[in-house]
Amino acid sequence: MAVPGKVQLSDVEKLATKEKLGRLNWSVNVRYLVILVLFVMTLLGHTLGFSYDLGGILVAVSLGLAFNIASSFIYSGSRYPRVWPYLGIMLDMVVITYVVHYTGGVESIFLPLYFLQIVGSNVHFSRIAGPLNFLFGGGIFILLLIGEYQGFISHIAQPYFAGINVHQHTTYVFVLALNLVALMGISTYRSGYVVRSLSLVERRLFELNEELIHTNRAFSYANRRLKEIDQMKTEFISVASHQMRTPLSAIKWVIKMMLDGDMGPLTAEQRDLLSKGYQSNERMIALINDLLDVSRIDEGRFQYMFSRHDLVEIAQRVIDEMHANIKARGVHFHFKPPENPLPKASIDEQKMHLVIQNLIDNAIKYTPKGGDVTVDVSQDEDKIRFSVKDTGAGIPERQQDRIFSKFFRADNVIRMQTEGSGLGLFIVKSIVEGHKGEVHFESREGVGSTFSFTLPVEGRGAENDGSFERFIKSM
Amino acid sequence: MVFPITPTIDLINGVLCAFLAWKLHRSLRQNPSHRVLHLFAQLYVFLIFAYLAFSLPRFFMPLDQQAIGVGFLVAHVFLFLAAGYLVRVTTFFFRANWELPAFWLFLILAVGAMIVGVMNFQEPYYNTTTGITDWNIDPMFGTLTTVIFLIVLVPSSLFFFYQGIKTRNTVIRTRSILIALGIALLLVALAIYYNSGTSTLFFISDLFSLSAFLSTFIGVYYKRGSTMSL
Numbered sequence: 209m210a211v212p213g214k215v216q217l218s219d220v221e222k223l224a225t226k227e228k229l230g231r232l233n234w235s236v237n238v239r240y241l242v243i244l245v246l247f248v249m250t251l252l253g254h255t256l257g258f259s260y261d262l263g264g265i266l267v268a269v270s271l272g273l274a275f276n277i278a279s280s281f282i283y284s285g286s287r288y289p290r291v292w293p294y295l296g297i298m299l300d301m302v303v304i305t306y307v308v309h310y311t312g313g314v315e316s317i318f319l320p321l322y323f324l325q326i327v328g329s330n331v332h333f334s335r336i337a338g339p340l341n342f343l344f345g346g347g348i349f350i351l352l353l354i355g356e357y358q359g360f361i362s363h364i365a366q367p368y369f370a371g372i373n374v375h376q377h378t379t380y381v382f383v384l385a386l387n388l389v390a391l392m393g394i395s396t397y398r399s400g401y402v403v404r405s406l407s408l409v410e411r412r413l414f415e416l417n418e419e420l421i422h423t424n425r426a427f428s429y430a431n432r433r434l435k436e437i438d439q440m441k442t443e444f445i446s447v448a449s450h451q452m453r454t455p456l457s458a459i460k461w462v463i464k465m466m467l468d469g470d471m472g473p474l475t476a477e478q479r480d481l482l483s484k485g486y487q488s489n490e491r492m493i494a495l496i497n498d499l500l501d502v503s504r505i506d507e508g509r510f511q512y513m514f515s516r517h518d519l520v521e522i523a524q525r526v527i528d529e530m531h532a533n534i535k536a537r538g539v540h541f542h543f544k545p546p547e548n549p550l551p552k553a554s555i556d557e558q559k560m561h562l563v564i565q566n567l568i569d570n571a572i573k574y575t576p577k578g579g580d581v582t583v584d585v586s587q588d589e590d591k592i593r594f595s596v597k598d599t600g601a602g603i604p605e606r607q608q609d610r611i612f613s614k615f616f617r618a619d620n621v622i623r624m625q626t627e628g629s630g631l632g633l634f635i636v637k638s639i640v641e642g643h644k645g646e647v648h649f650e651s652r653e654g655v656g657s658t659f660s661f662t663l664p665v666e667g668r669g670a671e672n673d674g675s676f677e678r679f680i681k682s683m
Numbered sequence: 684m685v686f687p688i689t690p691t692i693d694l695i696n697g698v699l700c701a702f703l704a705w706k707l708h709r710s711l712r713q714n715p716s717h718r719v720l721h722l723f724a725q726l727y728v729f730l731i732f733a734y735l736a737f738s739l740p741r742f743f744m745p746l747d748q749q750a751i752g753v754g755f756l757v758a759h760v761f762l763f764l765a766a767g768y769l770v771r772v773t774t775f776f777f778r779a780n781w782e783l784p785a786f787w788l789f790l791i792l793a794v795g796a797m798i799v800g801v802m803n804f805q806e807p808y809y810n811t812t813t814g815i816t817d818w819n820i821d822p823m824f825g826t827l828t829t830v831i832f833l834i835v836l837v838p839s840s841l842f843f844f845y846q847g848i849k850t851r852n853t854v855i856r857t858r859s860i861l862i863a864l865g866i867a868l869l870l871v872a873l874a875i876y877y878n879s880g881t882s883t884l885f886f887i888s889d890l891f892s893l894s895a896f897l898s899t900f901i902g903v904y905y906k907r908g909s910t911m912s913l
Contacts, residue, residue, distance in 0.1 A: 244701075248694065255687055255742050676776050676846050679723075680855045680862075682714050683707060683903050 224414060225288045232283045232293060235332040239276045239300070243269055246307060246318075253311070259366055261310040268306035275299050297329040297337055301345040305352055312366040313356045314375045314384055322349065322388065323395045330399040335407070342396040346389045353385050438506075446503035449496045456496065460489050498631040501562075502614060505638045512559065512642055516552040519560070519592050519663065520545050520585050526564045527583065530572075538577035539598075544584045553592050553663045559639045566632040567596045567659050573628070574621050575600035575656075588662065591645075595660035602653040611649065612637045620653060636661070644674075688814040690741035692889040697734030699896040703727040703903055719775050726768040733761035741809050741816060748806035755807060755818060756800055759828075763793035766835045769866075773839045776846075792831050800824040815882040825877035832873045840866035854906065861902025868895035 247269055254260045279296055282289050304325055308316045322345055330338035355361035356375045363375045374380050463486045465471060467479065474482065504510040527534075527543055534541045571581045579599040586593050603611055603618045610616045617630040637647045640661045651657035707724035714720060736758035744750045767789050774785045803821035810817065840863050847859030872891035875884055 244698065248698065251742060252687075252691065255745075675719075676859075677850055677852065677855050679717070679719050679776075680846075680858050681852075682717055682720055683710050683723075683858065 225286070228288050229283055229286075231332055233280070235293075235296075235328070236276055236280045236283060238328065238332075239272065239279075242324075243272055243276070250307075250311065253317070257367060258311070259364055260312075261364055264310035265307060268303050268310065271306075272300070272303045293333050294337065294340070297325070297333065297341050298344055300325050300329070301341060301348060304345070305348045308349070309352055309356075309361065310364060312364050312369075313352060314381060315366040315369050319388065322392055326392055326395045327399040330396065330403050335400050335403055338396045338400050338403070342392050346392050349388065350385055353381050357381055442503050442506040445499050446507070449499040449503065453493065453496045453500070456489060456493050460486070460493065463489065495629050495631075498629050498635065501635050502631055505635070510638065510642065512556040514554045514556055514643075517555040517557050517560070518550065518552055519555065519594060520550060522555070522557060522560050523564050523583060523585055523594065526561055526568060530565065530568055533569075534572055534581075537572045537575070539572050539575045540578070540580045541572070542580065542582040544582065546586050550585065550587050550592055551665045553643075553665055555643065555663070556639075560643070563636045563639050563661070564594065566636050567594075570632060570659070571596045571598040571600065571657075574598070574624060579656075587665075590665050591662040592665060593660055593662050595658055597656065597658040599656040602655050602657055603649075603651040604653045608649075608651060612647070633659075686814050687741060687745070689816045689886060689889050690738040690809075690814075692893050693734050693738035694742075696892055696896050697731050697738060699900050700727045700730040700734060703896075703900060704731060706903055719772055722768050722771050722775070726765045726772070729761045729765035729768065733758040733765060736761065745809050745811055748808060751807045751809055751816070752804060756797070756804070759797060759800060763790070763797070763831075766832060767793065769839050770835055773835075773842050777838075777842065789831075789835065792834075796824065796827045796831055799827055810882060813882060815886050817882050817885060818876070820877055829874055829877045832870065832877075836866050836870040836873070840864075840870060857905050858902045861898050861905065865895045865897075865899030865902060868892075868898060 246265075250260050250262065250265050254262055275296065279292065282292050301322075304318070304321045307321065308318050311318050325345060326338055326341050329341045352361065353375075356363045357378075365373075365375075463482055466474065467482050467486060501510070523543070524545070527541075568581070568583065575581055575598045580597075581599075582597045584593075584595045584597070601618075601620050601624055604620060607616075607618050611618070612633050614634045615630040616633075617628055621628070636659075640647045640663070643663050645661050645663040647659070647661045649657060649659045704724055704727035707720060707727060711717060711720050711724055736754045740747070740750045740754035767786050770789045771782050771786045774782045800821065803824055805819045805821050807816055807818045843859050843863035843866060847856045847863060850856050850859070868891050872888045872895055875891065876888040879885055879888060
């Protein structure tokens with residue numbers, strides 16, 4: 209196992225190799241492009257009346273194409289091939305010389321291809337590739353000129369130079385060769401200079417990369433340890449909650465039997481004490497249930513059973529169930545159902561019930577007597593929006609970014625209410641996101657809060673589930 | 684010989700389609716299970732063959748009217764296949780279970796149109812002095828093909844446009860709208876192409892088709908932060 213924090217040089221080398229291989233793969237794509245353009249241009253030139261030997265060009269282009277296909281296989285591996293790219297750039301020069309020959313030699317309009325190749329090889333490969341290409345390309349070009357001049361190689365004359373025989377015009381051929389070789393040399397030098405500057409930047413980048421890998425390793429190690437600890441904590445909570453729920457349920461039923469008079473009549477004082485004990489036990493069971501939900505969410509065991517439901521109906525049911533609690537708190541409660549029926553959404557009814565219950569419970573818990581709590585359900589384009597607005601304590605601005613964290617309770621509400629696990633909003637967010645929805649909130653300390661969530665409407669086709677956006681994005 | 688304008692435009696369209704197909708297949712390699720992306724990529728592969736069949740006979744055999752006419756019919760086989768795949772792409776998003784029935788229904792219509800085209804085979808005329816082709820399209824085949832393409836391209840263009848304006852994501856919006864514009868321009872090109880009687884109109888139609896593929900090309904290659912994602 210790698211020692212945490214220590215830089216493995218092979219990683220940097222691997223990155224460098226990956227980068228070089230990426231560049232080689234790009235050069236393969238560029239070569240396809242050049243072959244395509246060459247083919248189209250020669251075809252067009254031929255149609256317009258140039259005397260091109262299309263057969264010869266086809267052979268040259270096929271040679272380049274075959275080599276390129278082989279290159280794409282070789283470059284798809286993870287090892288950097290040392291010799292093959294050099295073979296490639298030399299073959300490019302051969303193919304270019306072939307094309308130049310078949311399109312008229314000294315009369316060819318494809319002579320600038322030599323410069324393109326020199327600059328390209330400098331950028332794609334290394335600084336050695338440029339001069340090597342210059343020597344090799346310049347050499348075979350001069351050989352071609354000499355061959356055509358001496359008549360060893362046939363010259364394909366272009367109609368626009370008819371009767372001039374420029375390929376055997378000593379001064380023209382000499383000056384052309386000199387010019388071209390000089391310009392090739394300048395191209396090699398200039399592009400080499402740019403590449404050298406880029407290499408320096410690249411080297412610095414690799415050094416920075418080394419540092420980054422070092423830091424990354426240290427963070428990865430710490431992160432792994434934290435995850436292990438978090439996992440242990442989750443498992444502990446899960447086991448402890450399970451173990452605690454059984455005796456708590458037993459206590460609940462014993463107290464319930466006593467309160468129902470199954471054990472004989474109770475005095476008013478006994479009933480009062482047992483009622484308080486019963487309520488405390490209920491709160492404890494609710495906390496244990498929250499803890500079990502959280503551990504299921506953390507372990508990815510929170511299963512959803514989706515079916516199409518009307519969110520308004522679920523909200524109405526929760527409100528009916530909480531009616532007594534709302535009344536006891538003394539807040540003014542308003543429910544605004546939508547004017548028109550809403551489309552059904554894909555919902556896990558039981559879990560959505562829990563979400564709405566948590567949000568309303570929070571609102572009435574932290575709103576003082578006489579305050580307002582408003583529940584609103586509406587449609588917003590292709591989403592259903594549920595919101596709970598209260599005139600309660602609000603959340604301090606500095607703590608708002610932690611509001612959906614586990615066990616988090618804002619300072620002001622801790623002062624108001626000692627009860628509460630700080631798990632409700634975490635569960636709300638997890639469940640809503642499990643429904644492909646989003647949770648939002650706005651809050652001002654001392655003024656109130658609005659918590660809302662949106663759910664996607666069940667669409668007829670795939671147009672509402674984001675698949676179109678994924679399709680366009682994946683292009 | 685004059686510059687062969689319309690064959691060159693068709694060849695450029697083919698090259699643009701090749702780039703589109705290449706880019707989409709490269710994206711497909713990263714999401715191999717993305718079926719609809721595969722359909723969209725395949726659509727452009729068909730269009731490459733269609734435009735090669737349109738253009739190459741005019742480059743190699745500009746005076747052989749029969750060869751150009753056969754190229755026209757072969758190109759239509761691929762054009763209809765490409766349009767069929769566009770039907771599949773659009774219906775997939777609109778109502779997934781209609782995808783294959785809609786495709787087959789479209790193919791039946793296309794086969795009908797092809798039969799009309801073969802039975803009323805007309806020889807196109809490539810004017811070597813202007814470089815423009817007069818396709819001499821049979822009116823019945825022209826009308827039928829226009830209607831078929833209208834049925835496919837209007838909903839597809841509207842769908843891409845609607846999805847584009849609906850989304851908040853800039854990249855998705857730009858891409859969708861450019862592709863929608865491409866489809867709409869192609870629709871105009873085809874409407875002119877199948878119902879024009881003069882070389883000028885054929886030339887204008889070719890310009891529209893070139894703009895259509897350029898718009899789609901920019902749409903597919905568009906990436907926020909850079910002009911192109913080559």
